[in-house]
Amino acid sequence: MPGMGVFAQDSELKITSDFPGGNIKVEKVVNDTVWLSQDLRDTKGYWFYWCFKISGTSGKTVYFRFKDRPVFTRYGPAYSLNNDASWKWLGETSHTETEFKYTFSAEDTCAWFSVGIPYTRKNLEGFLSALRNKERLKMETLCFSEKGRAVEKLLITPRRKARYKVLLVARNHACEAMANYEMEGIIDAILNEVDLQYLRDNVEFMMVPFMDKDGVEDGDQGKNRIPRDHNRDYGEHSIYSSVRNLKAAVNTWSEGKLKMAIDLHCPHLRGHANEVIYVVGEEGEEMSRKQTRFSDLVEAHNKGELPFFSSDLIPYGTSWNTDKNYAQGISFSKWGTTIPNIDFSTTIEFPYANVAGVMVTKDNARVFGKSVAYAIMDYLRGLDKK
Ligand SMILES: [Zn+2]
Known part of the structure; x- marks a missing residue:
């Protein structure tokens, strides 16, 4: 459900899209792996936009798995640590067609990830x-x-x-x-x-x-x-x-x-x-x-x-x-x-x-x-x- 935080019982990770430009469907979270897909809503056929916030990340390596469609640019997803202002690309070798992972430092309590750099x-x-x-x-x-x-x-x-x-x-x-x-x-x-x-x-x-x-x-x-x-x-x-x-x-x-x-x-x-x-x-x-x-x-x-x-x-x-x-x-x-x-x-x-x-x-x-x-x-x- 868009806008709702999703907690898995065995994970501290929390994924939300209840902010301007937010878009994600969380299929499931198991330990430090999250299964996701872009939320198509009233779109005819496939399109690739998604954007979410994740918290509870401090010190963890988190694995992100999307369904089978390409949802990353050549430089992977864009991301912003601890705020949603300074966006970077994860990089050309950071991802497969449908998966990426990120290792958060102890200071990285939350992050935003998106297909591109947002603008609202x-x-x-x-x-x-x-x-x-x-x-x-x-x-x-x-x-x-x-x-x-x-x-x-x-x-x-x-x-x-x-x-x-x-x-x-x-x-x-x-x-x-x-x-x-x-x-x-x-x-x-x-x-x-x-x-x-x-x-x-x-x-x-x-x-x-x-x-x-x-x-x-x-x-x-x-x-x-x-x-x-x-x-x-x-x-x-x-x-x-x-x-x-x-x-x-x-x-x-x-x-x-x-x-x-x-x-x-x-x-x-x-x-x-x-x-x-x-x-x-x-x-x-x-x-x-x-x-x-x-x-x-x-x-x-x-x-x-x-x-x-x-x-x-x-x-x-x-x-x-x-x-x-x-x-x-x-x-x-x-x-x-x-x-x-x-x-x-x-x-x-x-x-x-x-x-x-x-x-x-x-x-x-x-x-x-x-x-x-x-x-x-x-x-x-x-x-x-x-
Ligand atoms: Zn257009």
């Missing part, structure tokens, strides 16, 4: 409170979620009358937390990078960090939700409050100046195509040319340790990116292409753990976000010349 409202608050030069950023409530939570909307207004507007969202799939560290990098860069003055002077940003707000806080998979997930809900009859309200808000806010709409995602857990950062191609020749241009700009500006190659763009009609994948409904980026006067709409996929052999961290994800902010500036400057 608490992280957003911490980021915003430490952010510098945020006078022009304000947080409002887009709407209330199905469960009554406030869905945050961030607005960054320029010094002058806005020449262009840009829309950025994340967590249309609840479990894709790494996207928010990328978003932090974008926000920080807009406000603080000396060379991005153009954005501060001319461009207004609207951002929604958690589209599937309940899924993020409840620790849902979010992806492939039944009857459809948030990123298939952008058609005419949206079932989710956040999607309906975003479309309405954009309608009044855009004023024909909204030029770019970007949706931040994370891909599947493993495999070559999921272990690179890439832009997902939209339908249509003109849009795909613009996406290539944007992707080229990201590559040109990417000076961080995570590699980015524009050639990793997955054009529409290839790989998984085909009509079949969108049979359930319209995605954010598809809807984005229909906004009056929009120039460019896309999805960026950012891996959970591994970018072409480089381990993803909060910091290098933020640095990549900075490259995206530069690419946005250059893309908009290109429109100036038209």
Whole structure:
């Protein structure tokens, strides 16, 4: 049962998921071995998100066994000892497809483990409170979620009358937390990078960090939700409050100046195509040319340790990116292409753990976000010349 602590009679270990982002099913605990599985809830088929806290660990070696599906990244699970703030990857040789173990020191009384590095409202608050030069950023409530939570909307207004507007969202799939560290990098860069003055002077940003707000806080998979997930809900009859309200808000806010709409995602857990950062191609020749241009700009500006190659763009009609994948409904980026006067709409996929052999961290994800902010500036400057 989610949210309940599970004690085995012969073990001091206690596993819980009653915190924001928590997700685990404990099958059994025997001595220092725990049998677990991710909690799929209303997900159609398999997905891999899980996140739990374990206490009573002091001085023990604990064995964690999942069921038969892959639930670890190439660098294993992410973990945080004694607090849930400083996350690391357990490492490439730390695990099999379904098992890992951890030896806790005497001081390690509790720990958090997860498929990836989590990000919930608490992280957003911490980021915003430490952010510098945020006078022009304000947080409002887009709407209330199905469960009554406030869905945050961030607005960054320029010094002058806005020449262009840009829309950025994340967590249309609840479990894709790494996207928010990328978003932090974008926000920080807009406000603080000396060379991005153009954005501060001319461009207004609207951002929604958690589209599937309940899924993020409840620790849902979010992806492939039944009857459809948030990123298939952008058609005419949206079932989710956040999607309906975003479309309405954009309608009044855009004023024909909204030029770019970007949706931040994370891909599947493993495999070559999921272990690179890439832009997902939209339908249509003109849009795909613009996406290539944007992707080229990201590559040109990417000076961080995570590699980015524009050639990793997955054009529409290839790989998984085909009509079949969108049979359930319209995605954010598809809807984005229909906004009056929009120039460019896309999805960026950012891996959970591994970018072409480089381990993803909060910091290098933020640095990549900075490259995206530069690419946005250059893309908009290109429109100036038209
Ligand atoms: Zn996604």
